Amino acid sequence: MACGLHAPTKTGMTQDRHLSGAPWRNFYGRFRGKTLRPNQETYLAEDLVKLSPGPVGWDINPDRKPIDLKSLFGDREVALEIGFGGGEHLVHQAVSYPQVGIIGCEPFLNGVAMLLGKIRASEAQNIAVYPGDVRNMLDVLPEASISRAFLLYPDPWPKKRHHRRRFVTESYLRPLSKVMKKNAIFRVATDIPDYVRQTLEEVPRHGFSWLAERPADWRAPWQDWISTRYEQKALREGRVPHYLTFRKL
Numbered sequence: 001m002a003c004g005l006h007a008p009t010k011t012g013m014t015q016d017r018h019l020s021g022a023p024w025r026n027f028y029g030r031f032r033g034k035t036l037r038p039n040q041e042t043y044l045a046e047d048l049v050k051l052s053p054g055p056v057g058w059d060i061n062p063d064r065k066p067i068d069l070k071s072l073f074g075d076r077e078v079a080l081e082i083g084f085g086g087g088e089h090l091v092h093q094a095v096s097y098p099q100v101g102i103i104g105c106e107p108f109l110n111g112v113a114m115l116l117g118k119i120r121a122s123e124a125q126n127i128a129v130y131p132g133d134v135r136n137m138l139d140v141l142p143e144a145s146i147s148r149a150f151l152l153y154p155d156p157w158p159k160k161r162h163h164r165r166r167f168v169t170e171s172y173l174r175p176l177s178k179v180m181k182k183n184a185i186f187r188v189a190t191d192i193p194d195y196v197r198q199t200l201e202e203v204p205r206h207g208f209s210w211l212a213e214r215p216a217d218w219r220a221p222w223q224d225w226i227s228t229r230y231e232q233k234a235l236r237e238g239r240v241p242h243y244l245t246f247r248k249l
């Protein structure tokens with residue numbers, strides 16, 4: 001499925017822009033899965049507005065003005081989780097570090113609904129949720145505003161001709177690098193050896209340094225880690241997690 005379709009009428013796309021003003025951006029993931037349970041519909045209807053990080057979408061922020069992180073989180077440091085899936089890691093981080101504000105971006109609505117249920121159960125007060133493509137968020141985050149970013153089991157795109165769809169490419173890493181503070185930490189977890197290769201090639205090109213000094217540094221999970229749904233699946237299927245930590249130079 002793609003949100004960047006060429007047809008100008010039904011989809012609201014003109015040649016290279018969505019009518020909302022968004023640039024033409026391919027998106028190959030899923031927006032919806034199986035039918036949401038009634039309580040999940042309620043979470044989406046009631047909680048997304050309260051948890052909004054501010055004007056991120058092109059329709060409400062066509063000039064791409066930076067969002068106001070101070071009014072969102074006060075003086076807290078800000079973390080970003082890209083593609084939080086079911087949200088277990090995001091909520092774990094929020095509860096472990098109440099002094100940090102964390103923004104999650106995820107276009108898959110079923111995952112967003114799962115996260116909202118977990119936020120209700122945790123009562124965490126330091127979370128903002130953008131139910132959409134992280135590239136929209138990267139447009140409007142102030143420069144050098146993010147202290148920590150998490151990219152956990154990004155879509156692997158195993159076929160060679162699809163490698164350019166991976167997150168660890170120029171169109172994602174350049175804006176990510178811009179919004180990261182000096183010395184900010186960027187964590188990438190993946191179970192795909194070729195994704196490790198591409199990450200280690202591409203991320204340092206965008207102003208990050210890989211912090212591993214010995215194999216244990218990428219083999220062992222981070223000390224504040226909680227295994228995600230995707231990781232559980234990878235382990236069941238015999239794949240090996242890699243935990244890569246970068247520092248913004």
Ligand SMILES: C[S@@+](CC[C@H](N)C(=O)[O-])C[C@H]1O[C@@H](n2cnc3c(N)ncnc32)[C@H](O)[C@@H]1O
Nearest residue numbers: 029083084085108133134152153155228229230
């Ligand atoms: C393989 S899943 C991993 C989910 C979760 N991080 C975990 O470890 O269980 C990859 C996630 O990235 C999300 N994703 C894909 N493209 C994205 C984008 N452009 N912006 C934000 N999230 C995206 C997908 O919807 C999906 O939930």
